[in-house]
Amino acid sequence: MIQVIDNIISETYQNELEDTLFSESFNKITSPKIRYYSNGNIGHEHWFIKKSQYLNMHQLIIPLFEEISKKSGILGKISDARTFLQEKSTNQNIHDIIHVDMVIPHFVFLYYVNNSDGETILFDKRHTYGNSQFLVHGQKPNPLEKITPQKGRVLIFDGLTYHAAGIPKENNRCVINFNII
Numbered sequence: 001m002i003q004v005i006d007n008i009i010s011e012t013y014q015n016e017l018e019d020t021l022f023s024e025s026f027n028k029i030t031s032p033k034i035r036y037y038s039n040g041n042i043g044h045e046h047w048f049i050k051k052s053q054y055l056n057m058h059q060l061i062i063p064l065f066e067e068i069s070k071k072s073g074i075l076g077k078i079s080d081a082r083t084f085l086q087e088k089s090t091n092q093n094i095h096d097i098i099h100v101d102m103v104i105p106h107f108v109f110l111y112y113v114n115n116s117d118g119e120t121i122l123f124d125k126r127h128t129y130g131n132s133q134f135l136v137h138g139q140k141p142n143p144l145e146k147i148t149p150q151k152g153r154v155l156i157f158d159g160l161t162y163h164a165a166g167i168p169k170e171n172n173r174c175v176i177n178f179n180i181i
Contacts, residue, residue, distance in 0.1 A: 049081040071121040076180040086173045095164035098135040100127045106159035113174035116149040120167035127160040
């Protein structure tokens with residue numbers, strides 16, 4: 001199941017999320033948490049909800065979750081919610097590590113905070129019991145779908161579908177990722 005909904009929230013809320021997540025004050029919160037996704041691919045990560053525990057600034061994204069749930073018809077509980085800000089990179093790779101976020105049945109709501117390059121790639125391989133959360137080098141699944149980051153867009157998919165974040169080359173890429181159980 002793959003669903004893409006554009007303008008999932010009002011333009012005002014889209015702008016509030018983008019302004020907040022790209023603000024200097026928010027970056028002071030996330031900057032110490034620099035994460036190297038792969039060689040030359042740098043990002044910043046902030047957890048709003050982790051293992052169903054509500055953390056700093058979670059109230060910012062709850063209306064987004066509620067709107068996605070309502071418009072998609074997918075009801076559930078947030079297990080994890082976080083934002084990723086990937087810096088533009090000269091890394092020659094097209095995408096980062098192929099993975100699933102969790103190894104139990106779940107849905108992913110992936111909200112695009114800004115227009116960017118670095119497509120999200122969904123692959124034709126699904127996680128099955130006993131498999132790794134990450135695909136090892138040498139495994140080459142086929143791309144099933146490529147979704148371009150567009151402000152206000154949400155990508156909804158079965159969380160057991162292996163996927164990867166495209167590495168942005170032209171501008172920073174920011175998403176809010178929900179794992180729904």
